[in-house]
Structure formats: structure tokens, C-alpha cells
Amino acid sequence: MSQAAIIDGAGFAAGLRARVAEGVTAFRERTGRAPGLAVVLVGEDPASQVYVRSKGKATAEAGMVSIEHKLPADTSQDELLTLVRALNADPAVDGILVQLPLPPQIDENAVIATIDPDKDVDGFNPVNVGRLASGLHGFVPCTPLGCLMLLKDRLGDLSGLDAVVVGRSNIVGKPMAQLLLRESCTVTIAHSRTRDLPAVIGRADIVVAAVGRPRMIKGDWLKPGATVIDVGINRVPADEPGKTRLVGDVAFDEALSVAGAITPVPKGVGPMTIAVLLRNTLVSACRRDGVPISDGL
Numbered sequence: 001m002s003q004a005a006i007i008d009g010a011g012f013a014a015g016l017r018a019r020v021a022e023g024v025t026a027f028r029e030r031t032g033r034a035p036g037l038a039v040v041l042v043g044e045d046p047a048s049q050v051y052v053r054s055k056g057k058a059t060a061e062a063g064m065v066s067i068e069h070k071l072p073a074d075t076s077q078d079e080l081l082t083l084v085r086a087l088n089a090d091p092a093v094d095g096i097l098v099q100l101p102l103p104p105q106i107d108e109n110a111v112i113a114t115i116d117p118d119k120d121v122d123g124f125n126p127v128n129v130g131r132l133a134s135g136l137h138g139f140v141p142c143t144p145l146g147c148l149m150l151l152k153d154r155l156g157d158l159s160g161l162d163a164v165v166v167g168r169s170n171i172v173g174k175p176m177a178q179l180l181l182r183e184s185c186t187v188t189i190a191h192s193r194t195r196d197l198p199a200v201i202g203r204a205d206i207v208v209a210a211v212g213r214p215r216m217i218k219g220d221w222l223k224p225g226a227t228v229i230d231v232g233i234n235r236v237p238a239d240e241p242g243k244t245r246l247v248g249d250v251a252f253d254e255a256l257s258v259a260g261a262i263t264p265v266p267k268g269v270g271p272m273t274i275a276v277l278l279r280n281t282l283v284s285a286c287r288r289d290g291v292p293i294s295d296g297l
């Protein structure tokens with residue numbers, strides 16, 4: 001029986017981070033300053049704290065300045081908007097990331113809309129959403145851009161391939177579909193109301209799974225040889241009582257004997273998200289200071 005190649009997202013991310021670090025060195029020599037990333041965390045959600053800590057560490061390792069703002073869970077929308085406006089105006093800040101989700105008293109859309117589109121390294125501001133849809137330069141959300149990098153590394157030219165994106169979120173599904181369309185794929189967005197999901201997935205050369213349901217996509221739904229990108233990060237009970245582990249949206253063990261290649265969870269898409277965030281921050285700093293952006297980013 002054939003065995004899928006396992007796509008080394010963590011390894012690719014390490015390479016991208018090394019290229020970003022080189023780009024940061026060149027940027028510092030040219031401008032005398034380091035790119036700055038501001039990360040705003042509201043509240044004490046333990047998972048969010050883990051992500052923010054790993055982002056801060058990765059930012060420093062790339063030679064950039066990490067500016068962390070931790071606000072209490074009862075922060076008002078006005079207070080958060082005031083901070084975002086101050087970061088917009090701060091010349092040392094090239095990228096702004098407000099960790100999502102936000103507490104219920106805060107309107108996420110209002111916060112995202114307030115971030116300067118030219119510092120919006122998450123690519124969530126509607127101006128950047130529109131730029132992506134219109135084929136203009138802007139910031140592309142980190143997770144889908146990371147998925148696209150892995151796909152192009154694996155497959156080269158994606159033109160004409162059938163791609164199915166499972167999930168229609170603003171953060172992953174919709175921008176992923178735009179990126180695949182930009183690469184001239186034939187794109188289908190499937191979601192919870194899709195009829196006969198196995199049949200839709202069975203036509204796809206590329207499957208991007210971003211539904212947030214553990215092991216929902218079964219191995220025998222896949223077209224033999226398909227390339228599978230699993231964006232899901234789901235915590236489930238482990239075999240050992242009382243312990244948990246991370247699994248994706250795809251039944252990985254089943255998919256191994258059908259797919260041509262598949263990303264694992266963990267060490268697949270997740271590390272790419274952080275590496276692309278650093279990449280977007282360097283790109284932002286270069287654009288703001290009129291420094292050319294090097295190849296390989």
C-alpha cells in the first residue's frame with residue numbers, strides 16, 4: 001500500500017524564520033532600527049497566553065522587537081481602541097496583532113477596523129480583505145498564506161488543480177479560497193450545510209481542512225494522491241487517562257494510505273502561522289521604510 005509523504009510544516013517554518021532573520025539583519029543595517037511587532041492580549045485565557053508567549057519568543061529570535069500589551073479581562077472597548085490608535089501612531093510599531101477571541105463586551109469587528117491596514121499583519125482589516133479579493137498588495141492572513149507556501153513547495157504550479165476548502169471562516173476558509181483562486185485553482189468552499197461532503201472532497205487534488213472538528217474528514221473520502229493541509233488544532237482525550245493530545249480535522253492515520261501528502265498536527269500548519277506573522281512584520285517594516293523586500297519571503 002502507498003504511504004503519503006508527511007509535510008514538514010515545522011521544518012519549513014524554521015527555514016522561513018531563518019530567512020526572515022537574515023532579512024531583519026539587512027533591514028537593521030540599512031535603517032538603523034529593528035522591525036517592531038505589537039501583540040495585544042485581553043484577558044487570561046491560558047491557550048492565548050501560550051500563543052502570545054511563543055510569538056514573543058519567535059519575534060525576539062528573528063531580531064525584531066516584541067511589544068506586548070496585556071490588558072485585564074474587563075477592559076472596555078474604548079480603552080482597547082485607544083491603545084490600538086496609539087500603536088497606529090507609534091513609528092516603532094510595524095505590525096499590530098490583537099489576539100482573538102476578545103471578551104464579550106468588545107466588538108471584534110470594531111477593533112479590527114481600527115488597526116491601520118498598513119500595520120495589520122494578521123490581514124483581518126476589511127481593507128486587506130478587499131485588497132486580497134481585488135488582487136492588490138496588502139497583508140494576507142498568516143495561516144492561509146502558510147498553507148499556500150506549503151502547497152507550492154510540494155506541488156509547484158497549482159494552476160488548474162481542483163481545490164476544496166472545508167470551512168468558511170474569515171480567518172482561514174475565505175482567505176484560503178481567495179489565495180487558491182489567485183493561483184488559478186478551481187475552488188470549492190464546503191461548509192456545515194454542504195450536501196454530500198465526501199463526494200465534494202473526493203474530487204479534490206487539494207483539500208484544506210479548517211472546520212475545527214476532530215478527525216471529521218475520513219481517509220476514504222479522499223481522492224488517491226490528494227495533497228491534504230490540515231489546519232485543525234483540536235484537543236482530545238489521549239489514550240492515557242487524564243491526558244489530552246492535539247489532533248487535526250482529518251483522520252490522519254486513515255488518510256496516510258490514500259493521500260499523496262499530508263500535514264501532521266502538531267508540527268504542520270501551526271508553526272507556519274507564527275513564521276508568516278514574522279514574515280508579514282518584516283514586509284511591513286520594509287514597505288514603511290521603502291526598503292526592497294528580498295526573495296524567499
Ligand SMILES: Nc1nc(=O)c2c([nH]1)NC[C@@H]1CN(c3ccc(C(=O)N[C@@H](CCC(=O)O)C(=O)O)cc3)C=[N+]21
Nearest residue numbers: 051097098099100101122266267268269270271273274
Ligand atoms: N489575532 C490573532 N492572530 C492569530 O494568528 C491567532 C489568534 N489571534 N488567536 C489564536 C490563534 C491560534 N494561533 C496559533 C498559532 C500557532 C500555533 C502552533 O504553533 N501550534 C503548534 C502546537 C502548539 C501546542 O502544542 O499547543 C503546532 O501546531 O505544531 C497554534 C495556533 C494563532 N492565532
